[in-house]
Amino acid sequence: MARRLAFLDVFAERPLTGNGLAVVDDADGLSEEVMLAFARETRLSETTFVQTAGPGGADYRNRIWDMREELPFAGHPSLGTAVAVARWRGLEEAHLVQQTGAGLQPVEVRAEGERWSATMLQNEPEFGPELEREAVMAAVGLEAADAHPELPPQVASTGVPLLTAPVAEAGALARALPDWSTIDQLLRPHGAIVLYLAWCEPDAGRARARSFSGTAEMGEDPATGSAAGTLCAYLAERIGCEGLTISQGEEMGRPSILETEIEGGRPRVGGSVIPLIEGTVELPGG
Numbered sequence: 651m652a653r654r655l656a657f658l659d660v661f662a663e664r665p666l667t668g669n670g671l672a673v674v675d676d677a678d679g680l681s682e683e684v685m686l687a688f689a690r691e692t693r694l695s696e697t698t699f700v701q702t703a704g705p706g707g708a709d710y711r712n713r714i715w716d717m718r719e720e721l722p723f724a725g726h727p728s729l730g731t732a733v734a735v736a737r738w739r740g741l742e743e744a745h746l747v748q749q750t751g752a753g754l755q756p757v758e759v760r761a762e763g764e765r766w767s768a769t770m771l772q773n774e775p776e777f778g779p780e781l782e783r784e785a786v787m788a789a790v791g792l793e794a795a796d797a798h799p800e801l802p803p804q805v806a807s808t809g810v811p812l813l814t815a816p817v818a819e820a821g822a823l824a825r826a827l828p829d830w831s832t833i834d835q836l837l838r839p840h841g842a843i844v845l846y847l848a849w850c851e852p853d854a855g856r857a858r859a860r861s862f863s864g865t866a867e868m869g870e871d872p873a874t875g876s877a878a879g880t881l882c883a884y885l886a887e888r889i890g891c892e893g894l895t896i897s898q899g900e901e902m903g904r905p906s907i908l909e910t911e912i913e914g915g916r917p918r919v920g921g922s923v924i925p926l927i928e929g930t931v932e933l934p935g936g
Contacts (some may be wrong), residue, residue, distance in 0.1 A: 651703065652930040656734040660726035661873035663905040663920035668906045669873035671730035675738055677713065677778035678835060679935040688933060689715035695871050696727040708749035710735055717867060721843065722751030723809030725875015725919055729768040733923045741783045752809035767921030771913060775883035778805035778840060786815050789836050790847060790862060791827030801888060808879040808917055811842040820849045823860050824901065834864030846877035852891040857881065859898045872899030873906035879917035882910035
């Protein structure tokens, strides 16, 4: 059966930057085995599948897969999928509600010429344990002194757990060398999906970040919307910072810009989405 397929760049200021995403429409009949296989086929950090929403008032169900497993929630797949759905429905501006494994999230999208603007209100933050600076920094080839002296590494979630790890100076980002197995050992006990290394300038309202998964196959992520929301919530909780513009992906040659702000105690994360390819894909299933 032929299903609509879209490729988009999310948190991108121009084509072929940001974080790439593939979206498959009309995916109700697809098995989990097929969804995982196609996610592996695209070799993108995430691939999504649009299904009919269950009870609760969502406009669609968003199934989010990386190359290993289904994720309960993720940032750039939420924004990119909403843009793809709006385009397929012939809408140039829309307020959509997606259903994910983490609940319901409202997403606002608007066409702006050849690109789209998209923002999403993430879940209320949940803060987990603080981890030792030395162990976290060692996982990315840094010293304990590279960690921020007042902002400790901490597991937190606005839909999926992540490890937020502020550093003391911007140069630490360039020097970071991930040890994938050590990162995995840090993340796995907490169900966290990435280590988000961030240099923050809260007074200037900006930050730079790098995002490392726990495997060499998944590697580094050029734009991590879930982690951006978590960083925003972390700084709001600790120092009262209400918003940040986050640069990510520069070290990978995929520069990305993520806009964050606190709204009613929840982080709103947004950026530009650029549609690249529209077509169909033949996948086995009902």
